[in-house]
Amino acid sequence: MGANTVRIGIAEDSALFRDGLTMQLGRLDVQVMITAGTGDELLAQMARQPIDAAIIDVRMPPNFTDDGLRTAEKLAASHPDTGILMLSQYAELSYATRLFTSGTAHRGYLLKDRVANAEALRDALQRVCQGESVVDDQLIGRLLNHQRHLNKLDDLTPTEQAVLRHMAEGRSNAGIATTMWTSTKAVEAHMTRIFAKLEIPGSPDDNRRVLAVLAWLRGT
Amino acid sequence: MGTAFTAVMAGSAARRPTVSVVRARPRLQVLYGVICPPAAALIILAFWPMWRDRPLLALASVILSMALLSAGILLLDEPSQQGSAGTLIGASALLTAGWLNNWQVGPLPLISVPSSVAGIMLAAWAMYTYPHSPNEKRAGRRFFGTVLGILLAADLAAIAASRPQAWGFSAGAWWPSLMPNQTAFQVFSLTFDLVGVGFSVAYMLLWLVRWRRSRGISRRLAKPVAMAASVTCAATAVELVATALSAGPHAMTVIFTVEAYLQIGVPAAFVVSVLQRRFARTRVADLILHLRGPARASSITSALRDILEDPDLEVVEAPWSGGPPVAGLPVTTTAGDQLAVIVADPSLSMDDDLVRAAVAATAFALENAQLEAALTDQLREVHQSRLRIIQAETTERRRLERDLHDGTQQRLVAISIMLGAAESDTTEEPVRAILSRAGTELAQVIEGLRDLAHGIHPGVLHQVGLEQAIRSMAEQYPFPIDVRLPAGRFSEGAELTAYYVIAEAVSNAVKHARARRITITGKAAGGWLSIAVTDDGQGGARADAGTGISGIIDRVRAIDGEASVDSAPGHGTRIWARIPCA
Structure with missing residues (x-):
């Protein structure tokens, strides 16, 4: 700061x-x-x-x-x-x-x-x-561990799973890229695949995607 | 008007032991079976010689005797009519004996003379005292007794002053002719006839007085007997006048025959009256039983007025201070507590069987209504107290959770921050390790306390609604819980109750049933929120007192909902509740 x-x-x-x-x-x-x-x-x-x-x-x-x-x-x-x-x-x-x-x-x-x-x-x-x-990342961790999602989450690569987690925690593309030591472009590519695989409604670019991901995780 | 009536009823109350003794008597059919065949044989035997020369009179007399006997037996079964029953049976026997003169042998003609008089007097007495009027009975008995005495004395004197031929009997009949004297015989006979005619007139006058005094149902019920009494009385008077005028044997046979047929009206009248009376009693019980709505003094009054044909009848219901406001028939509970008084026309006292039925039916209806009201009150009180208990518990839980949330939990988090600060500030490794360990422990304590507080009362429920709160609760468990609840908001009580039901059911499924899959469903319709929690666990959950499940069932019922547990061993558990949510 x-x-x-x-x-x-x-x-x-x-x-x-x-x-x-x-x-x-x-x-x-x-x-x-x-x-x-x-x-x-x-x-x-x-x-x-x-x-x-x-x-x-x-x-x-x-x-x-x-x-x-x-x-x-x-x-x-x-x-x-x-x-x-x-x-x-x-x-x-x-x-x-x-x-x-x-x-x-x-x-x-x-x-x-x-x-x-x-x-x-x-x-x-x-x-x-x-x-x-x-x-709160504890809450996100618990949601991800909720067994309801395990079958679908198995379709994601470990990297995609990490990206999903960061999205749910509300991080920006840049934030995720920094945290994961990768490029913003790579993060965006992961996101597109995640949204497709999990059939999450909405767009990975939408600034409201944290809501969409949370809703998906909660099954609502 | 009530005073005399009450006295009458006190009299009839004193007779009650008799009534209870009467209950032990053999059944009516048995009586008929035992008494009628030998009686019929005797009666037919008594009239045997008559069949040849006067068959019509014989037939009428046989019917009359049998009918009187049957009516007497029928009356035996009526409340407080045993006196009348005995009198009628006696009259039947004496009237039969009165025709023993058909057998012109031995003492039979002699026996027939006083028997005939006594039989007629008994029948007259039976009619006069039916159904019964104790007040008039005492004076009446003296009058009837005196007349019977005079008639018997005149008859005996006439017998003593005559030979059997004078009566139309054979000379061989046994006869105590003490001092035969034609004049004396005629004087005594005439005396008998005149006293008889006089009595007939007086008897009809007595009936007239009684008729004028009676009203309503009493008059209607007395009508058949009154008519029979008048007709037979007139016939007897005609017979006596004809005898006094020394009518010929043929004319006398005609008179006797007509008289006998008319007299059959007497037992017939008793039978009709008994049936009417039974019908009226049934109506009393029936109308009270079919009162619309809860029994009140007003509805009973109008029902009784209708049945007892007494437009001034009044049922005055307790409570009153310092004794009933009017004199009347006391209506009490089986325990003896005053329920009401019935104020009725004193003439009804003639029909105390009806009055007693009315009192019993009124007591029954009022006591029933009282018990029902008391029960309803009690149920409402129990219901309200259960609701209060649940509400008090809810308030207490809310307070406890708030205390934990606002006090203990906040302090622990503050301490946790301080521990963290101390840990990062210290340079001494052993101290840092201890502080780190303490911080980890404290984090667990905070988490445990948070779960505890949330279990005591779901503080977020009010803010987020049932669906969201249940979803959050479900997210605490590391296995699939399917939540399909309506997203709308319901009354606070309904949401809280539903939450407790679901939380308990889930906790039960996880802790005891070892379920691997739980489904929570719900539907709101028509002011009801229906929820169900189904698991695939081992089943066997029981709603025994003291268990968590029984607690939530109580909670649901306290707010007028329904709840049930379906948990056969090996088939999972389904806990269901229907909660008013309007």
Whole structure:
């Protein structure tokens, strides 16, 4: 991140978790500009204090239901270039699906306890700031292991399987190419084959493909 | 009007032990079978000589005696009619004996004279007291007794003052002619006839009074007997006048014959009345049984008014404070609790069998309605309390999950971050190893706690809906779970119940049935959400009390749904539920 230190806003009602997160972020060389107890507080402070990415808890006051998701939707509408990282206690992919419905760029969904892993947190923040999507890789791993898909996944080469996994995690073509030490062109070729083999509706180039891949993985 | 009536009913209540004794008597058919053949033989024997010269009179007399006997036996089976029954049977015997003079031998002609009088008086008494009127009985008995005494005395005096020829008997008949005297004989005979005619007139007047007093169903039920009484009374008066005027033997035979045929109307009237009475009692029971809707005082009142032909009848239902508001027949439960009082016309007391049937039917209907209402209340209360228990449990689970989510889980994640920070900050390898191990352990604890909290209450259900929540739940398992649920949203209670049913069924299939394939299906239609979880496991799941399956079945039933488990050993398990979701 270097010279351009990433500015972060946090919306999280648990003080202890908030402090832990702030500490972790401090170690990642990012700057926590806003710490808010509710989504509305975050949005209010953002009017005075610009940030590059917001970390938002799904379940917060006042309703303790999907307040964080609503905050994310408002934020995405008012600040389309600000990264959004949703944190959820429960592995609930439909939250991610909902988050991506109005657009996939700059948005990510992580399990809460993943922030204990500094590397995973840094990677996720970087990606949402750069305009990629993020889906918790543990969740994707579990979906891929779900036996329903094993027969179909057997048709994919190990490389294609890895590409599929990265797509599901929301990585861009360039991101996948970097991670896999290969060229963007090669990645695109893999993708086309994956979409054909798995009969996933939609296009491998579509920026909404993370939704299509998730839907396929969930069997919906 | 109720006071006299109540007193009457108290009297009839006191007679109840008799009724219960009567229940032990042999069946009516047996009585007919045992009594009728010998009686018929005796009666035919008594009238034997008459068949030759006066066959019409003989036929009428035989029929009359048999009919009186049969009517008496029929009455034996009627509630509180045993007195009338005995009187009729006695009248039959005495009237038969009254014709023993056909045999002009020994004491038979002598026996016939008082028997005839006593037989007629008994028949008159039987009619007068039917069905029964205890108040009039006492005074009536004195009157009837006195008249019978005078008539018997006149007869005996006439016998003593005559020879058998004077009565048309053969000279050989046994006869206590103490002091034969033509004048005295005529005086005594005339006295007998005049007292007889006087009694006939008085008897008809008594009937007239009683007729005027009666009303409604009492009058209708008394009608056949009243008519028979009037007709026979008139016939008897004619006979006595003819005797007094010394009519010839031929004329007397005609009179006797016509009289005998008319008298057959008496037993016939009793039979008709008994049948009418039985029909009326059946209607009482029937109408109460077929009351529309739950029995209320008003509906019973109108039913009883109709049957008992008493437009002023009133059923006043309990509860009341400080005793019933009106005097009337008490209607009580089998346990003796007051249900109501029936206020009816006092003339109904004549027909206390009907009244008793009405009271019993009313008690039955009201007690039934009370029990039904109590049962309905209890069921509703049980249902509501079950619902409250389920709701309380749901609230508690929600609170527990929230506490875990907002408290413990957050803290553990914060600690996990700190451990991670400490691990990367330290340069001492042994400390780093310990911190790393602690971090791994803690991650497992957090995951376990998350599963636990989610099991206690699916916090995401409300946000994502049943289909998505079940899909996420299914994704936790490393084997195929086919989810085919409707994507729509349902009421919170329905979604939660369906979720618990499915979660329990899946958990059961995984933990106990060792299933390799699970299918979750659902359909919403007509305000009902039907769900089914089918697995290919070993089956044998049971919904015994205390199991998780019985818990979810209870939960479904508490919100008026249905649930069942089909789990034959070796054939997999299918858990099915139908949940109201409107």
